[in-house]
Amino acid sequence: MIELILRGILIGLGATILMDLWAIVLNKVFAQPKANWAPAGRWFWHLRRAKVFHDSIAAAEPYEHELALGWAGHYAVGLLYGVILALIMGPNWFAAPTFIPAWIFGIVTIGAGWFLMQPGLGLGWAASKTPKPNKVRLLNFAAHTVFALGLYGTALMIR
Template structure:
């Protein structure tokens, strides 16, 4: 996911996710017990907010891998194929569109940003690639079990 974002940034100029702001949002949410409504640009930066944003990002990624594994092994609605990975990735984009974007002040599907369509398509692309990567890496791991 991160490699894909960096590649798209270099080739197309789309900025990657700002994990510093994610860290600031997380720390502010924990401190205020409030998820929505922060004006993150006006909040004094926290020490280590970038690192905290990156760690949170990877923890969320692990949750997605666990969810895919459960839907594959326990529920049986996913297989370890390119198509199922793509479907999982496309469906998973509802989380940033309808939770993280609004929570960070960008509105539902980034409607409060200057280029909401670009933000939504970027999230869709990144999540699609990540879903496919999960499926293919789990498939690869099965060859060694």
């Protein structure tokens, strides 16, 4: 069990790093805005008071270290997802990793963003209150596919 958890932490870390590298590529090649984890940090900060949903996270009380907390939360969630996948798939998957389970899991994790975090930030369900919700959804799908590639690729490297 401990070995599975450690492997899960490693694949979650590798996947989150690859997702962040993907965001850098999108910024440099396609001029997509850089990732800003400060709003997520503010959201994480307000979770301690059980305040999940905001009309606008920008209007919520700021927190001095929200950018750092946002990055820490981003990585904590990535590690948690890696551990969950490891526990679901078990040691046999690590002996011979395959992409499809990682990809399905990566796509399923979009749900947490669409139905918890984005509404929590005041962006609506599945980014429905953003100026271009379908673009956001497509970018979420691509990012979580890259995350899945990171889960799979890291599992291959550590087998």
